[in-house]
Amino acid sequence: MTPEYDATEKTDTTAIKFCCAKLYQSDWIQLILGDAFHPGGVALTEHLGVVLNLQPGLRVLDVASGQGTSAIRLAQRFGCMVVGIDYGTEAVNKAMQAASTTGVSHLVSFQQGDSERLPVPNETFDAVICECAFCTFPDKQTAASEFRRVLKPGGRVGLSDLTRRGNVPEDLQGLLARIACIADAQPIDGYIHYLLDAGLTMNKVEQHDDVLADMVQTIHGRLLGAEVLVKLKKIELPGGVDFEQAKAFMRSAAAAVKAHLFGYAVITATKSKMNT
Template sequence: MNSAYEPSPDSVEVKTCCSTLYQSDIVRFLLGDSFHPGGIQLTEHLGTLLQLAQGQRMLDIASGQGKSAIALAQRFGCQVQGIEYGAQAVQRATEAAAEAGVAHLVTFQQGDAERLPVAAETFDVVICECAFCTFTDKSTAASEMWRVLKSGGRVGLSDLTRLGDVPEELQSFLAWIACLADAQPVDNYTSYLTQAGLAVDLIEEHNEALYEMVQQIRGKLLGAELLVRLKKLDLPASLDFTQAKSLARAALTAIQMGRFGYIVMSAHKAT
């Protein structure tokens, strides 16, 4: 266990706000069951790249509602442990695993990606989907991935990338939570992993998955606003449609200009 790391008050505030938002009905409405570009199809592609197999142990960091962990256990027969900051998400994920009939393969636990509550050299594979860029201490998170991997173990990462400065309209706190404001250049992700002792094997671009997801969110926002006005849909009053639509438009423009993208990458812990 890593006992040296102590999160700052600001770090705790960001993590708490992020987990609260991702557990909300608003986000579930906008993003559906899978909270990342490419959905379960891209998750299973990542599992194939990592050569997941029956009998292996996998750690899913920032496992959310558990959809990826459950899908990978069903597809590859591996044992999966999910670590998620939000307690409500852990409960929902645990219930979903039971409903899917994979509770014997999949478990979930509340925890911090920057201080994983698991022993060293425990897992064959670690994955983290569309969450690494939201971690406040990325170097520590990468080091924790290295720590919990067995020798020769593999890491799979999918996340948003950026080229150049983040547009001003995407630098708000809401944009941070939406995985945009702290998206990193590809070379930065590589550096975080290599500095932690991991060797990067593969980087793939999947920019089309990000474009499609933002398009879907924009469409749902437009439809939801109309239904709320017609009183046919009840959403929390805290949802600011003007701000949300503005963020979606800005994100879509940035993607079209090549300023944001989406990657899948794999690495391994040297023997």
């Protein structure tokens, strides 16, 4: 039986989820990150679709689907049916609005839900994707088990996520680190561990560190541009954004990426065809 989602639950982990969802729904984050909230953008999303062998007629679950960019692109590129699940209600509303302006609205739908208690029945999807979000989930093992639960036998999981080598430097911790998905980035072996413990079988791991370096550079440029626009009073950003703190963080992040402390990887795994 599918666990019932309760958005009124008040726990420490729920507070973290609400905080992250609120941040990623904000105009401020969209200004800095653009339409694709993950390294590699839609190009890497399409690559993930190729690796998972997506095609017309398959059902895909996009976990932490944000404002729907990836789900819509997968439907356009591969003709598959995609359901997007996101914790933020506003993000879901924006995703539905975006889908309504495309030619694939009949293939794409979105709903609010928790990655650790996916509001969908058992064994109903051919593939599950999760881009640059798994590292932010408070209970990663439960989320991985949920991926397996909703997959049909033989179905596949595709993760793309931030990876780290060693400990997160002290100057890359805190709220900005959580926004940038750095705070709880895992070593590649960590992601593999969660997937294996969920009962999945590993397929392949690909390193895509170059897309992370490109994204850090892009964000730094947009941050400088946003600061100029605010000073010229062309735009207003709520909450009193501390540009000096944000720029210092991005300099540290760029240095960490250059030193290969952080990378980006695509990881795929399969659910056994045996119904165990």
